[in-house]
Amino acid sequence: MGTVPSALKHCLSHQHLLKEQPWIGEPTAPPHPAQESQASGLPEYIKIVEVGPRDGLQNEKKNVSLHEILYDNMSPCSQAIVPTDTKIELINRLSKTGLPAIEVTSFVSSKWVPQMADHKEVMRGIERHPGVQYPVLTPNLKGFHSAIAAGATEVSVFGAASESFSKMNINCSIEESIEKFEEVAKSARNMNIPVRG
Numbered sequence: 624m625g626t627v628p629s630a631l632k633h634c635l636s637h638q639h640l641l642k643e644q645p646w647i648g649e650p651t652a653p654p655h656p657a658q659e660s661q662a663s664g665l666p667e668y669i670k671i672v673e674v675g676p677r678d679g680l681q682n683e684k685k686n687v688s689l690h691e692i693l694y695d696n697m698s699p700c701s702q703a704i705v706p707t708d709t710k711i712e713l714i715n716r717l718s719k720t721g722l723p724a725i726e727v728t729s730f731v732s733s734k735w736v737p738q739m740a741d742h743k744e745v746m747r748g749i750e751r752h753p754g755v756q757y758p759v760l761t762p763n764l765k766g767f768h769s770a771i772a773a774g775a776t777e778v779s780v781f782g783a784a785s786e787s788f789s790k791m792n793i794n795c796s797i798e799e800s801i802e803k804f805e806e807v808a809k810s811a812r813n814m815n816i817p818v819r820g
């Protein structure tokens with residue numbers, strides 16, 4: 624019988640599939656998560672963030688309705704911006720699914736990312752569900768302060784692995800971007816605002 628990679632064993636032990644798959648060996652009680660994560664080096668938990676309203680919509684080049692966003696029957700139409708109330712309705716529906724975190728918009732230049740120009744209106748328009756976090760992108764202090772003024776309670780900074788993408792994306796070098804993120808992180812710490820990288 625072939626050996627099963629430890630990562631697969633780790634996953635299967637979570638799924639209690641050990642009992643059904645004789646090739647893995649005698650079924651054993653899954654180890655305590657803390658012991659398991661120590662043994663495998665894997666984190667004890669992972670945080671899943673829904674980024675559709677930001678990462679998805681930021682690239683939309685068309686005026687799409689909520690129905691089209693949800694059911695993807697995009698019809699050809701003129702170049703326009705996804706309406707703010709459509710974004711808000713999408714986020715409000717996502718909040719009802721039990722997601723723990725929904726990235727709702729980004730506080731960046733509207734010249735660079737016109738789809739996110741209504742970031743203040745989106746922040747102010749969404750229903751805040753208890754237990755759900757609503758992080759926003761803030762690449763620099765200007766964006767951070769604007770986000771806090773609009774009611775943001777969690778921010779995200781974002782870097783690049785290559786100099787070319789860093790320049791293309793946020794118009795600065797990786798080094799410069801880290802300096803900007805440090806400024807955001809210091810201000811956020813002073814205001815007890817969580818920062819996700």
Ligand SMILES: CC(C)(COP(=O)([O-])OP(=O)([O-])OC[C@H]1O[C@@H](n2cnc3c(N)ncnc32)[C@H](O)[C@@H]1OP(=O)([O-])[O-])[C@@H](O)C(=O)NCCC(=O)NCCSC(=O)C[C@@](C)(O)CC(=O)[O-]
Binds near residue numbers: 678735761767795
């Ligand atoms: C970062 C900047 C603003 C730098 O842009 P810049 O031109 O280097 O900044 P600047 O300081 O020269 O300012 C230029 C203009 O932008 C304004 N400005 C300056 N900062 C802000 C701000 N925060 N919010 C709003 N406006 C801002 C500033 O006030 C000025 O306005 P003007 O005087 O021309 O009227 C620009 O490069 C930008 O907005 N880039 C877009 C970044 C972006 O959103 N990219 C897509 C998201 S990243 C991504 O999708 C990858 C990711 C995150 O999803 C991967 C993952 O999920 O892990």
